[in-house]
Amino acid sequence: MNAPEKFLARSAARPAAGHSHFHESARAQVAGAATYIDDIPEVKGTLHAAPILSNVARGRLRGVDASAALAMAGVKDVILARDIPGDTVLATFTHDEPVLALDTVEFLGQVVGIVVAETVMQARRAARKVKLDIEALPAIVDVREALKAESFVLPPVTVRRGEPEQGIANAPHKLSGSLDVGGQEHFYLEGQVGYALPLEQDQWWIYSSTQHPGEVQHWVAHALGLESHAVKVECRRMGGGFGGKETQAGHVAVWAALAARKTKKPVKLRLDRDDDFMVTGKRHPFAYDWEVGFDDDGRITGLKLALLANCGWSADLSGPVADRAVFHADNAYFLGDVEIVSYRCKTNVQSHTAFRGFGGPQGMIVTEAILGDIARALGKDPLDVRRANLYGIEDRNVTHYDMQVEDNILAPLLARLEENASYRKRRAEIARWNAGSQVIKRGLAITPVKFGISFTATFFNQAGALVHCYTDGSVQVNHGGTEMGQGLHTKVCQIVADELGIPFERVRITATDTSKIPNASATAASSGTDLNGRAAQFAARQVRERLAAYVAEKQNCRPEQVIFAHGQVSGPEAVMTWEQLLDDAYHSRVQLWSDGFYKTPKIHYDKHTLTGRPFYYFAYGAACTEVAIDTLTGENRVLKVDILHDVGKSLNPAIDVGQIEGGFIQGMGWLTTEQLVWNDKGYLATHAPSTYKIPATGDVPEHFKVELWHEANREDNVGGSKAVGEPPFMLAISVWEALRDAAAAANLGSVRMDAPATAETVLKALRA
Amino acid sequence: MESRTIRFVRRGELVSLTNVPPDRTLLEVLREDLACTGTKEGCGEGDCGACTVVLGENVGGQLQYKAINSCIRLAHSVDGLALWTVEDIVGADGSLHPAQEAMVQCHGSQCGFCTPGFVMSLFGMYQNHTCQGEAISRELAQEELSGNLCRCTGYRPILDAAQQMQALPEVAVDEPAVLEQLEELAARRAQVPATGNYLLPETLSELLFLRAQHPQAQIVAGCTDVGLWVTKMHMQFERVLDVTRVRELRAVEDYPNHIAIGASVTLTDAYAALVAERPQLKTFANRFAGLPVRNSGTLGGNVANGSPIGDSMPLLIALGAHVVLLSQRGHRDIPLETFYTGYRKNVLAPDEVVGWIKVPRPAEGELLRAYKISKRYDDDISAVCLVINAAVEDGVVARVRIGAGGVAATPARAVQAEAALLGQPWTAETARKATAALRAEFQPISDMRASSAYRSEVLGNLMQRFWLESRGLAQINLESFRLAEATAS
8 A cells, every 4th residue: 555666766876865775674673683782692600680570659768688599590790879989869850769769659650779790591580589678658559539639740830822711601512521542662673672781990881771860871970970071872773762762761771781790790671561560650541520611613712721741750851742742732723722731740650751752642632523523513424523623724733832833734735635535435434334333333544743843952952963985985874862762773774875875775874872962862852863964964975065165176166066976976077986985085194083062953942931932834634534432342443544744844754654654553542542541549551562563464454544745844954854653643643533423423423532441431422 | 401402303403592582482583583574563453464483383294374463472382383484485496486486576665564474374374275276366365365474565566466376386385394303302391391490391191290380470371462471561470381282272172062172272272163063153253353363362372361352252252151160179160241240350360371262062043143343343452241051942032141352351252131131022122122131231432442331232232233133134244245146146
């Protein structure tokens, strides 16, 4: 359907960008030759670590008895908080997470200590034999209870514009409701892993499967009581990240480093999958309360919305996640009179963290739910109600956080999808079919996405890169971004190849390394290519400009007259190969390498009022999804999906389509089968793939069509492209809206349906 | 205690490994002992497929290929077999196998961590289908890849790759050479009796003798559950008794009134035999775990293990299956539902093993439906499983057997619901009474898979579905629902 022949790789004679080059590691990956952290040949004497986990959700830690564990074969040591040479609290922004539990535990799964042994299994077995003396205290697991108790990791934030109370009071129609949307486990196929190697003079080499090597470096140095220059963090690739290795990888690296420091041996810590579930944070579950007023067209006249983010036991990234939920509560719609209150609730569960969309999905879904409910209340088509609320071009174009939407393509994009997917015709056909179908009901929905691109923390929007050209014409690039499968390195190679006018194959990317690019931001917020691609482009450009000046001098022309293309360099007087030029320039002592630096222009915002221009631009998209539900059991299937998505001018269509499809299916999992279940003791009962179900091959819809929007980014972004990592995730809200549409067909009315829409949840919605 | 040397064929060579503990997994041996890190550990419980490798076995002079999960398979169990990992199918000149090349061409890898597992499942499909001249349909690709999880791609490009393989230049395994090596291994094995701490008997008498000798030994077959006791519960076994090579228990035998499925027959082959007699079980069979688990696990193991949420037992109970228990003292033939005495407890004596599962042939007028409710359609464990096997003669329920899973501490027979049906006219009223009886009969628990209330309600609703299906109502089950058919009607 979205078959690769549409996007076949082109010959090197054409520019690299814009074509579907294979992933730079594809051949190694399929041959089992791509190296992940656990595959690195172990240094002699390497020990293995396993975490000791709290078995109580909240309590006073009175003692740790590791004697039985230490007596076991192969066990070398046990590391507890008292063994930390530096700060016992992690160097996070909020400084609220002990590296290892101190005198209290705050969730079931909190790491109390680390066992080190000769083998992985010895360490894991021994970790279970460590006896914890914990006096249990009352714990809060439920987010609404947390709100009632005013248990917060960060203070509430309110964004308000106009007079929402009046807008609701004066409206001809009103609705109110509440909603619960579950969290999501990242389920990166490669679990968390770190490998710490002692070097001479108290220096450290840390291999970490991390989206943010710079932060790992900072955390490790801080915990070891060292300066940053003593720690080098390296990551060639991750086996998936999705936000789950933005901060969470740092803990694992710090634990490995502490164990290595105490034992004076290399130590590797690879979390068992169950421990990974129990220890690391997930997508924030959200609860909502809302009240809305609207007119006869379904246009919102006033909205009051409370967003309850279940943050878990510490702040982690919950502040910015909850902020982004506030920023995206409008999704594609103008909210004139609105009040949004964001609560950052503290509960005694894992500390929830970044996950693709970063609060955006949780902000958007409630507004889509409200619009769906408005449509049903008025007996209107939900698409018409959505359209009535869209941002305008000339007016109704300022967000509730005071940013003007300048690049709005929502109306034409929705119109095209509506037509391509035969939306109206199918709605009529489905209504007829449903009327005659006793058990199965079908549903259809189109939902749009407008997603803001940039880190909301403005200072993160910077990047650096190094481009090294060798005398044989080969080029090595290094930048601060990390590869987690999203194709960043491939795109950066394409960008650099084009900048230098050489074939893609001449460019290679090396592992991300804090000793090459310092202080690099996390590879997150979909910004990897925007930031690092540009930085690498600038670095390559500087080398090219030096070479152009060199050629211009020899050929007596202006540097602009020197053309770099197809592996050749041509001036008015002579043409030479790229390789000839490099060798020549080297002998003339021209600098053949350069750095590059980029910072995103135009952005600013006030973190106290959440107003300003937090985003450089928006990425848009829409999906039309058809589903079926079984009214006897609540079982459901996604049958047909049409997507139209905006990636600007695509740097690599195959990679972009891959992100769109993968993001959509992951979003579908979030809203259908992926259910995290904590019991009332705070025990996460779904802690492995046997109990936590991400989509499998059989869940791919029979019809799954992706089309790319044809227009380049209106802002000056690398190659005219737009970021693509996160935005498609939220296209999956159409799945959930389609399920509600099907349930409404059975209920003949409104539908309160929480997410994920498991069979049980759907059946409950039908019985409500 | 000594371990026997493990010998298997890999890359055209005989590999010998000595002193491997009986509970060491194949994945540990590959990654740690042989330093072949292409094969990945994703979950350590056979659910994600990142560790998939392919085993080759000499079955009557033919090489039989099976993709299996190496993370929960014990290393000793590959003794005498051929093994392929993702590294092994790359040509000597570095050229990629069609299973690999198709993945590259279709952009089937993103982060690449699940990729080796997918490649090996594709290699299994390539050997079993493409090389047999059989085209791979979308449906087949989805079925055979159901045990491999990918978190990046959304699967479409991988499914494309499955169908793309056949368009690439063929690469053949040198089967005669592998078979010759396997025969050599078999001859060598025959000279060494089954001793040591990993016992791999090849005859029934040998098995029964060893069981009597070592009643404490951990019995394993495909190890798809016991493997987790090792990787997740950290259990260690002094001695393991592996039943998978016992010749007498490796076949499905046909008798006039029943088939006898040997306890060492894999789930793949056992379900194929059941589906051959009752085609309506095809989707139920395909939804039992993922292919690598079905290729390794056995029906006998599923029965002996007796998990209350195992899907085989409700089906076998509804079919009226018997289980034959064997020991040196003789054999016992008992109805399956009397095999279980409590949560994961059964009537097996210390010296006894499960020998055969006897499944009656379909009776005239048999109306059989197997329903499975789970969060995910494929490769999930049932929240509720209900299998109803009835016959209506002259408008009256003449025979009925109902097996239920997920609603009690053991797989159970729904005797009260059966009583509400038997001898009654097959009407909406009778179906309603049976629905109520079924709901009254079980008090399911609430857990992470479903609440007690949901299980109870759905149990009854499945009886309703059975009633509607018996009336010939089509398009009422998503399992068989196809959009094209729905919109055409």
